[in-house]
Amino acid sequence: MPGKRGTLNGSRQGRAASRFEPARLRKHGATPRVSLAAWSLAAGKAVVFAAILGTGTGAGVALGGRPHVGRNGVGGEWGHNPLPWTTSEETPGPDCYCGKRGCLETWVSGTGFENDYARLTGTRLPGPDIAARAEAGEPAAVTALQRYADRLARGLAHVIGILDPDVIVLGGGMSNVSALYRLIPEQWGRWVFGAEVDTPLRPALHGDSSGVRGAAWLWGECSQ
């Protein structure tokens, strides 16, 4: 539907305003730009990319301790880039609320993980339960987690190819899945040009509450 593509409500000004609506922040688990900037300052990292992997997928970029929002206000809208290097089974991908199909959000959000497990098994479970089943060795859960890690590795490989950040930070519910910090770096060599990747992948400083914290701070700034 053409009317749903690109912008969420028509004008650029409207789009900028929509970025800070509480409903949008709630839907995405928040864009973590403010907490990200504070984190990058504290950690002394020049270039930081953070992704919040919760109900939806938010992301943010900090450069020199400052959030980078960008000329069009869409810096960090990585969740609505397409999943890269898709297989035939991943094409065209699930419908995204933004009007496109196959956005990263539909694959690497916690909801995307749950949907993939449901596709494999016909059973719908919360993400933490699926992760626990994977750890216990349930084959379908192991497959879902490996596919999830591979997709996230591909999505983050694109980020490395453009930004080559000093660190990549994960927040949101999926950031609690410890296996990801092993599985994703193992995959990066397949997807990043030159194959040698030593980018640190870390959980957010405040765990999966970082997105919420970022939302609160953003909302406080923008409503003044």
Ligand SMILES: [Zn+2]
């Ligand atoms: Zn989308």
